[in-house]
Amino acid sequence: MRDTAMAPPAAPPLTAGLADSVFETAARTPTLPVLARRRPGTAGWQEVTAVELRDEVVDLAKGFVASGISPGHRVAIMARTRYEWTVLSYALWALGAEIVPIYPTSSRDQVAHILRDSGCVGVVVEDEQSVMTVGSVCASLPALRHVWQLDSGALEELARRGEHIPLTTVDSLRRIVLPDSTAAVAYTSGTSGRPLGCALSHRGLASPCDTLLAGWGHTAAPPGEQPSVLAFLPFSHVYGLMIQGLCVRGGILMGHEPDLGQEALVAALASFRPTYLYAVPSVYEKIYKNFLRAAQQAGRGALFERAAQTARDFATAVERQRLGRGSGPGLDLRLQHAVFERTVYRKLRAALGGRVHRATSGGSPLHRDLSLFYEGIGIYVHDGYGLTETSGGVTMQPLGRERSGTVGQALPGTEIRVADDGEILVRGPSVFQGYVNDDGATRAALRGGWLATGDLGHLDGDGYLTITGRKKDVIITSSGKSVSPALLEQRLRMHPLVHQAVVVGDNRPCVGALITLDPDFLAHWRGGLMLQGDAPSREAREENALRDELGRAVAAANSAVSRSESIRVFRVLPQPFDQANGLLTPSMKLRRDSIVQHYAGEIDAMYAVRRPLPRQGPPEEVLAWDDADDVFR
Template identity: 80%
Template structure:
């Protein structure tokens, strides 16, 4: 085993609860804009709310919670999208010593019932009438549940009205008895297999990675010449990454706006109107942004220009990376000239599509591909790819400033230690490691080995402590020939092809590795429009299918180029519909339910492998010809 940690943290130890930061900021800088909100969802105007105004709203809500019988240790679920009210209510709950239980608003009835019962919630806040009906349908099985509050029916206003007789001193006294090791949130895991587990996270757990990041990296949120960084929060606060974004903004004094609608149209409009200086997102969003850039360029007849600009951006960033890591002199004259040309003609337009003020970004939730990281760095937006998980309150690693290395998730945060076990599992020790799983002591004992958290993730550490994530232990595929294959890297490379939306690598107890693939509908429509096929031709459909097979075959070949022959994808099938939450194949946090996917598509998987064994050798694209017995099957 090897372990690594950076220098000790230079942050002040937490002495109270998370709500204290709201009160401290209001006292030190009362007019500081802390939150921004819109009069209505369609508005492009953002109204700033100062620190003292946010504090007063928190106090008024805290009074209403006290009047409703909410007291220290009570658990209150918040089942809503990323909204202004989410932030104000969560800090009001923390001010009275209550514990929040985030629930994805898209959760099914069974999931909602499980979480509310497992956590023992006494109240739940929902957004709309549909959510009220969902909760109402399970209330009979939840004797502890006393309140169901509906945001869109004026629940917060009613709470404020109810608490008008509660004195301020009562809120202050309750806030001051909250200790750093008191539980602040019970955040449930994605539940990719079985019921989700409730992770008990203390105020210290949630504050620690935020304070460490702010101490070492906080200045990178603020562009040169400006006084305050701005962040558009759109990741679900139901996920620990979203909670971490909220904590960073509130504790760091950044201006935070909220965007509850994750559709491309709404998110794009908010980025342009709010104009953040920093973006916190997941790899799938950065992939989508890149593909949208590419598709827009192709539709305007500038696809070749964009691809040259993208290649130049990656080459420029790679040369800069070699230089900062001591392995080169940086971009040469010709490369710098090309980059300067594309900066004037392409890159600044791409940044403008994100609001025009973004200086850096962070990626989490899963690993960001090296190619995508280099692209964004090359166009002027460095993406800090870090690592964390629910059980570590989201923060484990970050890229060291001035020594960033794309393709890794950086080094351990100061005060946090990482160790890689002999079987490749990543172990973590530090102040952000959770208190345990609620109501599940066996699972807690399995996850905590003394002070070390067994993450279930696989990775490797280099000689300088850079961590590279290679996959999940439970996702490892073992073929019938005994070959172990980590699917994450193959899936990531497949998704880089603009035509591919999702990919799931399969092959347990099979003779070779296979893949289930779904297509990006927008790119598919564009691609079909570019095919020079005679309309009405009897062979048009067959010719289109052959062309599509060859296109996907090239994507498979590109993914295979990064692995050994025995790890390569030999069979694949394109599916007619995507994996999503409605068919139970994605978790609310957009993670693949692998076991459910394999079960759901068992017939297609069997047919895919049977076709490989019985079909005559097919003609395959040149890129696949070097791979033995490469087959492809379309649904």
């Protein structure tokens, strides 16, 4: 092993099942608001107290008992992030049943595979369309006995069905749930093959939540205020499940927003006004681009860019000071920052509800410049690391020693090593129990108690982990150069016009990129060109301007890598990668193999633009691609 880091001792271990926290909070602080649900027909929120949540959980659990759901049974939840998701999961956990999250946008084949592989006896869906999806595969699912539809009153019907079940039945079942019992079977995103079901225990799901609450919980709101979180990430993903666990176990008021559309999310943030924000890097990137676009449309684009650079400079100076490497911002920088605080930064925070002062990013690494920007405007974004097999997060930024550009240090009680080939290995209480129905994959992933994550990274001397990519994503060019695409893609997406980027180059003479454009910013950018002349002339000049702009984006990305790793050819695609075309997973991860296969013709054409001249001896890659070429469809 090359690097190793171990954090201090963890929070006290779990002694019961996850559902116990609902009952304990209700007994301790019955009137504490723990959930907030939308008032029908309004933008307002109705708070649900701890005792009200407990009673709903009990009523629903009794209904499941009456329906024949027993300890160890698996029930799938195929729904967006909504209030019912939380009540359902804790009702099932109270019985010792296991939940199987399924993305509501999953295809018929994906739904069939997960329900069959997990052996679910029941599934909860949202609407008639989902009922039809499940119904179309029922013939191949002999274990499936129940399909409940939320939008047709399934929960109310379950509660009525369980009225004759005594409360003692639920209490008896809840008290025999062991911490090491399986709580959830969460399926991997399937970016490079068939999704695998990760068996996650009650202890595993609770461990990162309790550790984060013990060490960082007090930062979720100003002193004296109850912290609040707007949950909008899918609970079908382990990151969303961890957010739910943090809120329920920590007494954090949680609202649910099922619509991930920009307009709905902005409205929900404005009305709910959370104190803490959880999101993935693409959300933070989109928020930043929206800030920039709004400023440019108001004729204040140059002002915003100066304010953004000042925020990054200020945050960099503060970071150096807290790490003992500098004296902090100088007088001039402090004065500039104070001016922008009054004129720009507080307005940006107001767009997020006005109360967010800290945040967390997960799912993939957050670009350092973006992290510094948010810190500079008054919202520090903790960048953490975790995966489905670790029940959520395994790292966090240490308070008072945060270092942007890294994912922080190992959580207390968790060990992290980096193998000689750069692969990150993890050991700790949150590591999964194994893959359902796949002992071979389990043995390959768990090696002597260590989880081989498949991620690449390195630890510095202070134990800070930096993620550099995925082992399976490493590109090897025809000259034998190994290139990790993550950093290049991350930097490309920092440009406002770039929506998605996939770096390619396996067995090619140089590195290339497939790029999709952000439609909102593209429309804004086009509107600002104000080109004159006839239509063909305007289109030609617009294409030239777009080519130049994207060339600058590529050059900026290339500045972070060596010449042999840099992008030399790129192609702009007319459509984004999305779930509908099978090129994006429900957790918004790129299906790289599918993308390369789908766009094989475009990739061939991209590399055919320039052909290297014959050379004596070994080929020297990129010499024939001296400047980045671009190809538009």
